[in-house]
Amino acid sequence: MTAALKRTARAVLGARPVQSLLSAAAHRGDPVTVLCYHTLSADDGGPDAWTALRVSDFRSHLAILRESYNIVSLDEVFAAGPGRPSGGRPRAVLTFDDGEAGLHRHLLPLLTAERVPVLVYIATAQIETGRPYWFDRVMGALGEGAREVALPHLGHWSLTAAPGAARWVVLGDLLETLKRMHPIDREELADRIAADNPPPPGRPPLGPMTAEELAELAANPWVTIGAHSDCHNLLDQLPEDEAVASMDRSRRLLRDWTGQEVAHFAWPNGNHSAALRKAAARMGFRTAAALDNRLWRRGADLYALPRLAIGRYDDAARFRLRLVGV
Numbered sequence: 055m056t057a058a059l060k061r062t063a064r065a066v067l068g069a070r071p072v073q074s075l076l077s078a079a080a081h082r083g084d085p086v087t088v089l090c091y092h093t094l095s096a097d098d099g100g101p102d103a104w105t106a107l108r109v110s111d112f113r114s115h116l117a118i119l120r121e122s123y124n125i126v127s128l129d130e131v132f133a134a135g136p137g138r139p140s141g142g143r144p145r146a147v148l149t150f151d152d153g154e155a156g157l158h159r160h161l162l163p164l165l166t167a168e169r170v171p172v173l174v175y176i177a178t179a180q181i182e183t184g185r186p187y188w189f190d191r192v193m194g195a196l197g198e199g200a201r202e203v204a205l206p207h208l209g210h211w212s213l214t215a216a217p218g219a220a221r222w223v224v225l226g227d228l229l230e231t232l233k234r235m236h237p238i239d240r241e242e243l244a245d246r247i248a249a250d251n252p253p254p255p256g257r258p259p260l261g262p263m264t265a266e267e268l269a270e271l272a273a274n275p276w277v278t279i280g281a282h283s284d285c286h287n288l289l290d291q292l293p294e295d296e297a298v299a300s301m302d303r304s305r306r307l308l309r310d311w312t313g314q315e316v317a318h319f320a321w322p323n324g325n326h327s328a329a330l331r332k333a334a335a336r337m338g339f340r341t342a343a344a345l346d347n348r349l350w351r352r353g354a355d356l357y358a359l360p361r362l363a364i365g366r367y368d369d370a371a372r373f374r375l376r377l378v379g380v
């Protein structure tokens with residue numbers, strides 16, 4: 055579709071009467087909308103990465119949700135089950151994956167004023183070591199300016215100086231290529247990319263909270279902490295015992311750091327398997343969240359909860375469309 059056609063389609067789909075029809079269709083059967091965010095960034099500057107949503111866009115998302123949803127915690131939905139909306143309005147659950155430092159810097163200060171419950175799934179190795187995962191190292195290194203990345207036998211990626219969704223298509227493609235590699239090779243390449251494109255001195259543009267920051271976030275009454283594995287590798291591609299050990303270690307560390315029970319899990323990158331879903335249930339997790347870009351409907355597997363992944367390029371207009379499945 056050409057850009058002009060896309061704009062026209064968005065304008066038609068964004069019109070209020072069309073939105074109401076789409077919304078009625080999307081909410082038939084009273085599903086729950088579970089949103090998957092990653093982190094927040096300042097409105098100006100910051101890495102041009104899909105995972106880092108501007109604070110002002112997040113505030114717009116909250117305002118849009120409040121027009122027609124009740125924003126509730128996952129535990130509240132879990133207690134009532136999908137299909138029974140409280141107060142007659144559809145329900146939305148806000149989740150954040152990984153544990154990036156922007157959650158402490160930008161999300162925590164607005165939670166109490168906004169009075170919204172959030173579930174934050176933490177991948178623990180980066181908190182313990184202070185070293186960002188490979189994807190944050192790559193996005194941090196390539197988050198600004200014109201960049202050329204040439205990887206032998208893998209390809210060549212040209213990032214324009216102009217930030218935005220078109221630049222992200224190229225960077226996202228590089229990340230997908232790296233994601234499919236063996237973890238050891240991937241670590242090496244991520245280090246090489248970061249060395250070729252050194253970020254400014256100081257705290258990296260994208261990196262984990264400290265354990266102290268995490269404890270502070272966890273102590274906020276609007277926050278529930280969930281586990282997201284220790285290694286953040288694609289768990290369905292690891293030997294099962296290794297994947298289960300990573301799930302278990304993240305939960306134990308989070309219990310130690312926060313003093314709280316950790317009842318919910320999210321699959322890194324949304325990757326899971328039948329054996330791992332059984333393992334999550336056996337370990338006593340009440341739910342395990344996937345991605346899938348669908349709403350949570352009655353009868354869904356509690357260990358593959360579907361979520362809508364929302365990022366930096368979902369401004370208010372785009373967000374409205376995402377909510378109704380466009």
Ligand SMILES: [Zn+2]
Nearest residue numbers: 151152322323
């Ligand atoms: Zn993740």
